[in-house]
Amino acid sequence: MSLTRTTCPYCGVGCGVLAGADGTIKGDPEHPANFGRLCSKGAALGQTIDLEGRLLAPQINGATASWDEALRLTADTFSAAIRDHGPDSVAFYVSGQILTEDYYLANKLMKGFIGSANIDTNSRLCMASSVAGHKRAFGTDTVPGVYADLEEADLIVLVGSNLAWCHPVLHKRVAEAKAKRPEMRVVNVDPRRTATCDLADLHLRITPDGDAALFNGLLTHLAETDRIDAAYIAQHVNGFEAALEAARSSDPLESGADAADIQEFYRLWAETPKVVTLYSQGVNQSACGTDKVNAILNCHLATGRIGTPGCGPFSLTGQPNAMGGREVGGLANMLANHLDIENPEHRAAVQDFWGSPTIAARPGLKAVDLFQACADGQIKALWVMSTNPAVSMPDADGVSEAIQNVPFVVVSDVMARTDTGYLADVLLPATAWGEKDGTVTNSERRISRQRAFLPAPGEARPDWRTIADVAACMGWGAAFDYDGPADVFAEYVRLGAATRGFDKDLDLSIFVDADYADLLPTQWPANDRRFFAEGGFYHPDGKARMLPITPPALTVNTGFKLNTGRNRDQWHTMTRTGKAPQLGAHLAEPYVQIHPGDAAELDVAEGDLVQIKNGYGQAVLRALITDATAKGQLFAPMHWTRQRSASSAVNAVTPPVVDPVSGQPALKGGVVSAQRFEAAWYVFAASTAEMSPSQDYAAVARIQTGWQAELAGMTAPDDWSEFARALTGQAGDIAVMEDQLSGQTRIAIIRDGVLQALVFSSTRPVALSRSHAVSLIGTEVSALQALSGRASVDQPDPGVTVCACMSVGINTIRSAIREGAGSVEAIGAKTCAGTNCGACKPELAALLSTTDLPMAAE
Ligand code: SF4
Numbered sequence: 106m107s108l109t110r111t112t113c114p115y116c117g118v119g120c121g122v123l124a125g126a127d128g129t130i131k132g133d134p135e136h137p138a139n140f141g142r143l144c145s146k147g148a149a150l151g152q153t154i155d156l157e158g159r160l161l162a163p164q165i166n167g168a169t170a171s172w173d174e175a176l177r178l179t180a181d182t183f184s185a186a187i188r189d190h191g192p193d194s195v196a197f198y199v200s201g202q203i204l205t206e207d208y209y210l211a212n213k214l215m216k217g218f219i220g221s222a223n224i225d226t227n228s229r230l231c232m233a234s235s236v237a238g239h240k241r242a243f244g245t246d247t248v249p250g251v252y253a254d255l256e257e258a259d260l261i262v263l264v265g266s267n268l269a270w271c272h273p274v275l276h277k278r279v280a281e282a283k284a285k286r287p288e289m290r291v292v293n294v295d296p297r298r299t300a301t302c303d304l305a306d307l308h309l310r311i312t313p314d315g316d317a318a319l320f321n322g323l324l325t326h327l328a329e330t331d332r333i334d335a336a337y338i339a340q341h342v343n344g345f346e347a348a349l350e351a352a353r354s355s356d357p358l359e360s361g362a363d364a365a366d367i368q369e370f371y372r373l374w375a376e377t378p379k380v381v382t383l384y385s386q387g388v389n390q391s392a393c394g395t396d397k398v399n400a401i402l403n404c405h406l407a408t409g410r411i412g413t414p415g416c417g418p419f420s421l422t423g424q425p426n427a428m429g430g431r432e433v434g435g436l437a438n439m440l441a442n443h444l445d446i447e448n449p450e451h452r453a454a455v456q457d458f459w460g461s462p463t464i465a466a467r468p469g470l471k472a473v474d475l476f477q478a479c480a481d482g483q484i485k486a487l488w489v490m491s492t493n494p495a496v497s498m499p500d501a502d503g504v505s506e507a508i509q510n511v512p513f514v515v516v517s518d519v520m521a522r523t524d525t526g527y528l529a530d531v532l533l534p535a536t537a538w539g540e541k542d543g544t545v546t547n548s549e550r551r552i553s554r555q556r557a558f559l560p561a562p563g564e565a566r567p568d569w570r571t572i573a574d575v576a577a578c579m580g581w582g583a584a585f586d587y588d589g590p591a592d593v594f595a596e597y598v599r600l601g602a603a604t605r606g607f608d609k610d611l612d613l614s615i616f617v618d619a620d621y622a623d624l625l626p627t628q629w630p631a632n633d634r635r636f637f638a639e640g641g642f643y644h645p646d647g648k649a650r651m652l653p654i655t656p657p658a659l660t661v662n663t664g665f666k667l668n669t670g671r672n673r674d675q676w677h678t679m680t681r682t683g684k685a686p687q688l689g690a691h692l693a694e695p696y697v698q699i700h701p702g703d704a705a706e707l708d709v710a711e712g713d714l715v716q717i718k719n720g721y722g723q724a725v726l727r728a729l730i731t732d733a734t735a736k737g738q739l740f741a742p743m744h745w746t747r748q749r750s751a752s753s754a755v756n757a758v759t760p761p762v763v764d765p766v767s768g769q770p771a772l773k774g775g776v777v778s779a780q781r782f783e784a785a786w787y788v789f790a791a792s793t794a795e796m797s798p799s800q801d802y803a804a805v806a807r808i809q810t811g812w813q814a815e816l817a818g819m820t821a822p823d824d825w826s827e828f829a830r831a832l833t834g835q836a837g838d839i840a841v842m843e844d845q846l847s848g849q850t851r852i853a854i855i856r857d858g859v860l861q862a863l864v865f866s867s868t869r870p871v872a873l874s875r876s877h878a879v880s881l882i883g884t885e886v887s888a889l890q891a892l893s894g895r896a897s898v899d900q901p902d903p904g905v906t907v908c909a910c911m912s913v914g915i916n917t918i919r920s921a922i923r924e925g926a927g928s929v930e931a932i933g934a935k936t937c938a939g940t941n942c943g944a945c946k947p948e949l950a951a952l953l954s955t956t957d958l959p960m961a962a963e
Contacts, residue, residue, distance in 0.1 A: 119547025265387015322357025
């Protein structure tokens with residue numbers, strides 16, 4: 106099987122992948138982002154490329170249509186809205202999932218031909234505050250460093266970044282560097298104790314948004330301990346005095362971290378010249394995210410610790426092409442090639458290059474405002490590409506209603522069923538990863554190719570082509586006449602050359618004569634090039650700016666502060682990772698982490714359901730009681746949609762509050778009340794057939810041989826057998842067992858000797874080994890075995906999956922520990938757990954300390 110060199114479609118690390126049409130997936134040993142490593146999500150890509158659930162033909166109002174009909178209707182309706190209501194009556198909402206070529210054309214169409222800047226992207230939810238912070242400090246949106254800095258640093262400071270789960274391959278690079286150089290120090294700044302703490306010599310447990318006070322205090326400390334680089338500031342930086350004065354008036358203890366830990370952090374930072382500060386959504390997804398970014402940048406600028414090997418601030422992007430979107434002007438307030446929409450010379454140059462009839466003269470609506478404009482009736486036609494705002498935006502229920510309020514909605518997607526797709530008048534089938542050709546840019550400015558290794562299925566088309574076809578139907582065919590993505594990329598590079606006269610960082614000269622087909626992963630402006638060691642900033646005077654930062658006032662919340670984030674093995678709304686059973690096996694249900702003290706006050710026990718709510722909506726989630734989350738705070742993952750759960754989409758309760766500079770929503774800034782969800786019944790079910798999540802509480806997940814479901818409701822069914830058949834969609838012989846000890850009713854449905862479904866119900870959360878139950882589905886098993894709820898001696902139950910890459914369960918790991926595996930490495934040698942991406946190593950370490958060992962023989 107020949108393998109194709111491509112790039113992972115998930116996070117902003119941008120790992121190289123070798124992929125085959127048979128589902129073979131390997132890390133690309135030659136890709137400089139990962140050198141062959143892959144995390145659990147990347148390693149499972151082969152399980153996500155089937156056609157189950159795919160959108161394979163255009164649809165108009167739910168009926169299959171031809172491409173000609175769908176394109177014509179889209180073009181005509183957008184044209185009519187523009188004619189009748191002006192260019193700002195239409196909008197595009199695109200995605201960090203689409204490729205640079207798609208992004209470039211969507212921007213060209215909206216900004217240069219329609220004449221509006223109403224195009225924004227889900228990257229607004231991810232790193233807009235980093236963009237704004239970079240622009241305020243550097244004069245442009247430049248990430249100064251490269252990944253190699255992680256190996257060269259002597260101190261790595263992680264701020265608001267659960268690297269082990271969200272950027273696992275970078276976590277592994279740092280872990281390996283630290284293993285080689287144990288003197289390397291890692292500090293983790295996070296309100297939660299996350300898996301990333303395994304690397305940390307010091308965990309500063311700040312209050313949410315305490316980072317601004319923490320870094321203001323650091324700046325003050327650096328000044329007081331004579332660590333300021335006066336020469337660098339004199340030559341290259343403005344605003345030092347004002348920034349320091351503001352920093353001096355804030356109290357680092359307001360960060361919420363322990364005083365001694367703060368002093369140790371400051372000492373380490375001051376005494377370690379080679380320091381990298383890595384930050385991501387914990388900094389960005391905040392109502393003061395841009396200020397927090399600048400508080401971090403201030404410390405690096407004041408010490409000149411930027412742009413040299415092992416040194417500098419480093420913003421990590423969430424999505425695979427968030428950076429590419431930034432480069433081609435994917436945000437409503439930018440133009441392509443890092444040019445400014447508000448600069449008339451920049452606008453004129455881009456319009457001239459495009460030969461376009463117009464150019465948007467002012468920034469468009471940012472994501473939250475865009476959907477508010479939909480709610481207000483201002484937007485008459487909306488095109489959503491490769492994203493799911495009805496569930497991923499804050500106030501998701503409100504956004505869902507806002508989309509329904511738009512007279513004409515087009516959704517381009519790879520999947521037939523998404524929460525946003527259900528609201529569309531026109532569905533356009535897009536090619537998926539494995540079928541697409543183009544480029545993406547990762548967090549270190551490295552442009553890599555995504556290459557197709559599968560044919561486009563059905564009538565699916567690449568997004569760049571769909572955009573060009575709509576543009577042609579609107580009358581601009583000549584300007585959108587491309588042979589393929591190479592043609593689009595070449596134009597993007599030529600635009601860079603045509604605008605080189607403007608002093609900007611984004612220089613694509615290195616790609617001018619590049620062979621697109623064989624393009625190697627390449628950083629702009631040159632491989633391994635860092636920025637700003639010798640100044641050269643992009644404000645008109647060539648200097649950087651330090652900003653005076655005032656930390657947010659501490660507020661006393663009347664409810665719980667809700668932090669949201671990601672699971673180790675899932676990506677966004679699970680449309681792809683949800684297909685891989687091994688990825689769902691780690692955390693198969695939506696949950697909320699709650700501190701033991703808070704759980705006791707709410708009378709919530711482990712496994713109970715908790716309802717969180719506020720004025721925006723509500724969600725029901727399984728309680729995970731842990732002091733990893735501080736008292737008064739909750740944490741819930743953002744992956745569950747209405748397709749997978751009945752009422753567990755957490756963005757129903759995240760507020761549409763934004764950072765005033767960047768417009769990025771404060772997705773980690775919700776405040777909710779919480780209470781035990783008083784269910785009358787609970788069910789665990791598994792079936793060879795798909796089950797729909799339609800009860801009061803329901804969460805479904807893929808298993809190897811079908812589906813599993815966790816359910817609960819307020820009113821118990823009259824007949825559990827009838828319920829079981831309706832839920833699981835199964836005919837066959839039914840066996841029922843009432844277990845007096847556990848209080849459970851157990852039902853098995855068997856057809857032709859093969860177990861089709863199991864349904865275990867109880868008035869309390871169902872106690873059962875899920876891994877054992879699902880292992881029986883689709884196998885030949887007796888009713889008695891199926892209903893026993895226990896594994897037999899000769900087939901031990903592996904337990905809940907801990908290592909998704911190698912499919913190793915908790916019981917297997919505990920057995921290995923009891924048999925003498927006394928270290929994470931020894932567990933790996935015995936079970937293979939932790940030997941691929943290593944993201945489960947923190948959990949292995951925790952099991953080492955919590956597993957009861959057998960008593961030594963007398
Ligand atoms: Fe993909 Fe994992 Fe690499 Fe991110 S770290 S790009 S999800 S393989």
